[in-house]
Amino acid sequence: MTSSHRLLLENAQQVVLVCVRGERFLTGSALRSLAVLEGASVVVGTDGLIKAVGPAAVIQSQFSGETFEERIDCSGKCILPGLVDAHTHPVWAGERVHEFAMKLAGATYMDIHQAGGGINFTVEHTRQASEEELFCSFQQRLQCMMRAGTTLVECKSGYGLNLETELKMLRVIERARRELHLSLSATYCGAHSVPKGKTAVEAADDIINHHLPRLKELSRNGDLHVDNIDVFCEKGVFDLDTTRRILEGGKKMGLQINFHGDELHPMKAAELGAELGAQAISHLEEVSDEGIAAMAAARCSAVLLPTTAYMLRLKQPRARKMLDEGVIVALGSDFNPNAYCFSMMGTFDLPVWRPS
Ligand SMILES: [Zn+2]
Structure with a gap:
């Protein structure tokens, strides 16, 4: 009996497997010896999953007599896994292109923030936008990311700051997860900024006492799937103590910790994340040496965002030191109104890898 498969990618010059023993990540010197097959083919089954990868001649004899809905000659080409964008803020309304002129004139993130621009501008527009409007622009952004090779996107809420709009953003992410052909990891980021009229402590209390219990209820009913806090x-913004309280609250309800730390000032965020068992910490332009060592020991991933450091004219994070010390290093575009980058390939070109 012959079986049928969806796709045969034949005779690729290279197939990049990254790893061959099912490792979830590679660190240190292992990064210098990625698993790459030369002259190889890939078989994709009707369920969309990869059925076989191997030398072209082996695949040819193993699958001789079987049918494929489509065959693609990959001679002279390289097959890569889909790219993972580990940090984005892709659901929002209100363009902020006018701020680029302010930045070129020397304004910092905090100058713009204090001039009524920045995140407060986006929060106002996102609160006013309808769910449909937010979904449409989000969908277009995801399509741009897919065209640039991204197949898994971490997507944050965080432009609502009040419960109602945070939930609206998470519902938009949930709808995309169900309707679109790419994988999403959803992050509740209600502590993205301190909302106007509240102190950081009041905002943290509101999150712990109102936002998180409601999220828990919606997750239990299967209405929302939230992966990270x-x-x-x-x-x-949020100091180390309020950050700890919020993250612990999220962890208690089963969310993975994945937060912004040590970006504009050294905060000992890396040390805190390692202590709390964080899955990942993003930015880390100002991480301490102790923080790097703690992250390596705790197997906590560093999500580096070279685009943001470039746009905000920050120093680039110390990627080379992190790699040498055995930290798991991932990359994100940090797509947001302030860092308009859809392409993971674009982040590779920025000077984050230079030894510092
Ligand atoms: Zn961010």
């Missing part, structure tokens, strides 16, 4: 741990 995020906080912007930064001087003048």
